[in-house]
Amino acid sequence: MGIVNVTPDSFSDGGLRLDADRAVAHGLALVGHGADIVDVGGESTRPGAVRITREEELRRVLPVVRGLAEEGVLVSVDTMRADVAEAAVGAGARIINDVSGGRADPGMVKVAARTGVPYVVMHWRGQSAGMDGLATYGDMVREVVGEMERQMETMIAGGIDPAQLIVDPGLGFAKSRAGDWALLAGLDAWHHLGHPVLVAASRKRFLGTLPADPAMGEPCPPRAGDAATAAVSAIAASQGAWAVRVHKVRATADAVRVEAALRTVEATGSRSVR
Template identity: 40%
Template sequence: MKQSEKGSAIQRGLSSMAKVETADCVRPRIMGIVNVTPDSFSDGGQHSNTTAAITHARKLVAKGADILDIGGESTRPGADAISIDEECARVVPVIEGCRDLAVTISIDTRKMAVMAAAVEAGATIINDVSALEYDPESLDFAAKSGLPVCLMHSLADPKIMQDNPTYDDVVAEVLAYLRERIAVCEAAGISRDNIITDPGIGFGKTIDHNLSLLKALPEFHALGCEVLLGASRKKFIGQLTDEPVAKQRVIGSVAVALYGATAGVHILRVHDVKETRQALEIWQAIQSASF
């Protein structure tokens, strides 16, 4: 990547932190999910080759995605880790193939080497489900990159995270964890303005834990960082609606997204970009109307 291209890419990453406003109403940015994996819970295998993934990413942008979140390793419950080389081989060509789009690109990974390869290819947000804990080198890399980072709460590694997750107070414990990770990141040189927090819906949580965290979303603003919500098509939606097929949970996913919007969430990570965008536009129009 040329230095001039890298500079403009970083600027896009920073600008993605800006709010989308109409009148007095702030619309969350939509982060479209691009899983370059054979085993993700909702769309595993559909976009597992470079061409299919790039085509899907371009469709998401056409449907209204503000950010593309490109990941090459499934973090669904029970998933096994893959090698750095395999993960890079999956995500780097896709990022390069999307670099010409007028959209911010996020790399969804826990590994520093993958972060580095993705940033070199054009990614300008680092989205780590381990909150920069999985790889000891990731914190330093993220700090030196100067890019926005997303810190997510997860009770344990994806392989075992749904094995009887237990909390005394899920909201208090998730908030305390994220507060501690923010402090660690700031000590490493990452500005609070460049930190996004994610309560980690579905990552080591029961249905009741997820609902408690969703109800408490306004409390996450006290952390002083932007908030990302990733609940799209997740199991708890199927449990509440008796819908076992992830792809059939679109309506429930949009309902959660709208609840997140009313709670002031800044970024919505979703599979169904068009449906989410349409719902948000109506919500935004109503919120902005005078009476």
């Protein structure tokens, strides 16, 4: 899942693709680099981000969704607003990716049920402006998975078909760096939920202490985390992730292919890899 942020303030690429034509071109380039899905978002959810208006989000997102869909791209819309999700599906989006897991807008469950498209429900405790203060846990994996189970039950009770649901642990959202690592190490617990798992680690803060160049300082700038992102993506793939959501597609696609090739050899006992 390649990322197209149509925002001025996203944490690593804000302001680069505010023009719809440029954003569509970038999405097509991501597909050329190996993306199966292009995720289009018009509102930043970085820590401390302030919400934009519904009208501004629609203005940013719809031309890009429509332009990519017309080119045959499988488009996901990254939004917490039910009416933006519905309009985006009408413009050609085929997946709703809601980082709030339906908590930010009570109408989202009805829209997801009505449209019938796959719906990514992420673990979320509150809006970006105050989420760092919500990162308090005892047993990180158990509590996050438990909260996700309860949220999915609410959604299914609201009319969503369980087959629509894709789960996202919510790395970086109301999580400490240590918590993010714990969730990655505990991905097996997510598979017990019985739904596809999306891992969205790309360029996030917990990877910022890993890059090897001391000249960058610590934490390193987000774009310095692309190699670490590719490594996390290969690990997530080895643990059965349905998809990984990334800014830099080519390196991650290669890393996932390496993991798949090794898994094929292990499964078949073959010494020949194509």
